[in-house]
Amino acid sequence: MEITLEKIDMVRERTGVSYRDAKAALERNAGNVIETLIELEDNNKTNWTEEFSVRSHEVIDKVKELIREGNVNKIRVKHDGRVLAEIPVALGAIGAVVLPQLAALGVLVAVFKRCTIEVVRQGGQDTEQTDAKQEEPEAAIDKYPRDIY
Structure with missing residues (x-):
């Protein structure tokens, strides 16, 4: 999946992480926003x-x-x-x-x-x-x- 600014903003809005952290997490999860949110939540990034x-x-x-x-x-x-x-x-x-x-x-x-x-x-x-x-x-x-x- 493609990583777009909208996805990065969505992750940042829901978790409060930086652009860099949001982009890296999205890359690790192949652009899947839900999986990214779960990962960041599990890592206490939220x-x-x-x-x-x-x-x-x-x-x-x-x-x-x-x-x-x-x-x-x-x-x-x-x-x-x-x-x-x-x-x-x-x-x-x-x-x-x-x-x-x-x-x-x-x-x-x-x-x-x-x-x-x-x-x-x-x-x-x-x-x-x-x-x-x-x-x-x-x-x-x-x-x-x-x-x-």
Whole structure:
């Protein structure tokens, strides 16, 4: 089957993956949209995560900004797909738990030079910047990378 922009857009609209990921998945499934959606779902590509690629000196400011936005359950710091740190964020524990860990995050990120921050949001709230549909009302995650330089 032919892989068209319409098929790629359809996969992106339903899963929130990038054009590159949608095209690659369609190629693996001979252009079959349904099989592609099933594959991406099985690979957890449809989980909604919000990811930010940051440099070491910006990680603390970015984490503080995300916490101030509210409705954040967890913050994960990743490097090359490996989770370096996972911080649970509770409204009452922000000062006691998160702030001391921010210094450790800064050190971790400084060692690895470039990391990804993954934010798990509560309540299934969809952000304006993503096309992903609300699927898991209790712990939805928006997925799209942002490079900050």
